[in-house]
Amino acid sequence: MKIAFKLAFRNLIGAGLRTWLNVIVLSFSFVVIIWMKGILVGWDHQAKNDMEQWEIGKGQFWHNQYDPYDGFTITDSHAPIPSEFKPEIEKGEMVPMLFAQGTIYPQGRMQPAMIKGIPASQTLLKIPTHKLDSVTDAIPAIIGEVMARSSHLEKGSRIVLRWRDSKGTFDATEIEIVDIFSTTVPTIDVAQVWINLETMQEKLLLPEQATLFSFANPEENRSEVGDFRLKTKKDLTAEIDAMIETKNKGQSVFYIILLLLAMLAIFDTQILSIFRRQKEIGTYVALGYTRQQVVTLFTVEGAMHAVLAAALAAVYGVPFFIWQARVGFTVPMDTSEFGMAIAPTMYPIYSMGLILSTTIIVLLTTSVVSYWPARRIAKMNPTEALRGKIQ
Amino acid sequence: MENIIQINQLIKRFPIGKGEFTALKGINLTFGTGEFAGLIGPSGSGKTTLLNIIGSLDMPTEGEAIVLGKPISKLSAKESAKLRKESLGFIFQSYNLLQVHTVFENVEFPLLLLDYTTSERKKMVMDALEWVGLTDKVKSKPPQLSGGECQRVAIARAMVKKPSLVLADEPTANLDAANSHNILQTMLNLNRELKTTFIFATHDEKVIGYLKRKIFLKDGLVDHEEWIKK
Known part of the structure; x- marks a missing residue:
């Protein structure tokens, strides 16, 4: 596996522009997903905080x-x-x-x-x-x-x-x-x-x-008193949670489209690679690789796009995230009559969980779309592959 | 001379449409350690097919090829890969170098699959490049090399792990006369120094001139053999 990572890295870096185009598209997905989720978390936090301070207390x-x-x-x-x-x-x-x-x-x-x-x-x-x-x-x-x-x-x-x-x-x-x-x-x-x-x-x-x-x-040890029933902060902010949940689902469609675009590029690259790099595949087999090892190599190569994309996203995404957390995102419309606690400027909040979960999702999805076409290699006849004959 | 390849009644058929084509029709051959032999014949005579079976890249339909004590038809995919990885070297007509890797990385590749340390690998790669006279091209990539240099890199890659057997399929087909002689001389020297067995599949007169054993194939059968005493 170590060799697969080493070779995959060499192959990706060697492929130059083709790799970087995919990596740029994927890194864009990373940044947008984390930023949009950060906005939702920030909105959730701001809305609940404002409700607590203005309306419900604890x-x-x-x-x-x-x-x-x-x-x-x-x-x-x-x-x-x-x-x-x-x-x-x-x-x-x-x-x-x-x-x-x-x-x-x-x-x-x-x-x-x-x-x-x-x-x-x-x-x-x-x-x-x-x-x-x-x-x-x-x-x-x-x-x-x-x-x-x-x-x-x-x-x-x-x-x-x-x-x-x-x-x-x-x-x-x-x-x-x-x-x-x-x-x-x-x-x-x-x-x-x-x-x-x-x-x-x-x-x-x-x-x-x-x-x-x-x-x-806080509502610890409180219960119904006379004609009055307890409404915990959780009960009172349930609508916000429901709204954020709905918004989250709506945004998921957008994330899926973004990811699909990136995945399509990687899938396309992988499919093309398998046809274009048949001689290389044959050579790997001739030099002692099993077909399964070649499949692993191509899968790792595809999945490594996500690793490079995460690194690239960190390069331009981190300064962007920090800047956004400082200046916030101003909603380009009057939100005062939305019926929800929406501040004119929302400040995204990024958690380690958000960044890790996004990275894992992108990495897993990339691995799957890389493995899928790579399976074809297992069906290749190495002698035909060595001659570069399309099978 | 110890036998390292034993081929008995080897038959290979390929499906073609609804029928089949018999590429090898019952080959019997043996090869000993340190041979510099060639399978000679026109296109379609079965030389590449035979080379592929010896190299465990293909399986016989009938008969058996025992290479370094391993019966090819009975090897699993993993065992075949292990045989190629540890004991065989391949040299191809179109070099088959990894285009995005440097000369060093190309030659290093077979060693990555074996358990060598980084320093051992470095020494072995540099030794192999010295055999083929390419120590000054360590950082070059194949597109920056001439055809002759590419084939020398391929030879270094095949030889770097000091395999018992090197299989070369039309190694000079894409090279001019000067480069061809250069390459063949290099291989001959390695054969002498390292006692590596070389088997060529060729119909190139330049190669044939260097062979110590010439096996002429015709229509999937051994037509005749010549031993050259040098």
Whole structure:
């Protein structure tokens, strides 16, 4: 086998341009696959990180009735704050939130919105809730950039907010947009209006009640508390995982096409080699190689394209990866309404596992497409091969 | 003189379309150590077929060829390869050098298959290149060499492991007269110095002139033999 590697290397280097063309195509596949997978990993990491910092903390407790995808559940999704949660809330390690459906009237037009009450003093989430302490003669409210854009609202805008309290009575008041925050997490931005929790409880006639809680400490040893069920970080980011998984599958098609192109080039080279290098094959046999050894030599030769490609990919790929990890990849479109936490610039993350798995996949695939045509050698008659007769 | 090849009633048939062609029709021959012999005959006389069978590159249809004590028809593919690797050298009409390898690497190739260390290989390759007068072309590749030089590299490759038997199929067919004589003289010297048996398949008068034993083949049979006492 050692000889096969030695000879294969000599043959490949000796073949010059033919080898390097294949190697360049294959190295391109390496770099693109690792980069695209790195982007997905980076996106996954960024999305989960942003969700944790802006929305969920280390996990949440949801009211049993609460279903974010069913508007009819919102009205009944509240219960008194359990006494077990109070120590954590007082220490600032848990944030209660109360949700209700409402309507805003920007420029006189009716627009549904989710009203979310959150303590102005909280620091667990990155939402700039301290702005809710602003002194105005209307109720101070904050909204995200997407909401501001879609509702034509800006800092200082005053609009009417209408809701229905727990007794079923409709009420309305004026709110003032005291801040517009920028976030990549659409679920705290799109069609959301944030006001102080106490104001919210008062307006809904639900004192000391909440819909859900975000907490700071990991969910170890936590379980259902009263009307509230535990939602781990894993549960809450499951959609991201599903989306990344779907995206990954979609990208796999692209990887397969890339690999197929590279493999086609190698397969073609191998097939041509077997016809063009018949005399050489005959010579190997005459000098004492078994046919199986010749098949191994040709397979190693083909597979070695992947090794050279990995080396070449490292030469130009590593600086590219480092540069990309530093400057990131800016999505060439507005991603704010994708319904997912997509930052305008995504920073790829490359792991050793990603690089190793990609290398192994490419190496295995190259070996298979090299072995396939090389099997023909085993059927060759060496005396015919020595004369270079096509069989 | 010890016999190293014993050929008994050797028949070789090749399928042609629905029928078959008999290339060798019952050859009986023996070759001893250190012979410088040639199978002589026109195209189709069976000389290359016989050489291929002696070289275990092909199998007899009937009869037997015992080479260095090994019955060719009974050897497995691995055993055939081992015989070629350890004891036989081949020289071809069109040199059959590995084009992308240097002269050194071409000559080194048979040694890679045997258990020699790097330093042993280097010494053996340089010795072989010295026999053929090509020590100054170590780093050249075959496309940079003349036909005569290529064939000398092929001889060095065949001789580097000091095999018991060298089989040369029309070794001078692509060479001019001067180069042919040069090559043949080299082989003759190696035959004398190393006691290696050389068997040629040829119809080239220049080669025939150097042979000590001439075996004339005609239509797959030995027509007659001549021994030259020099």
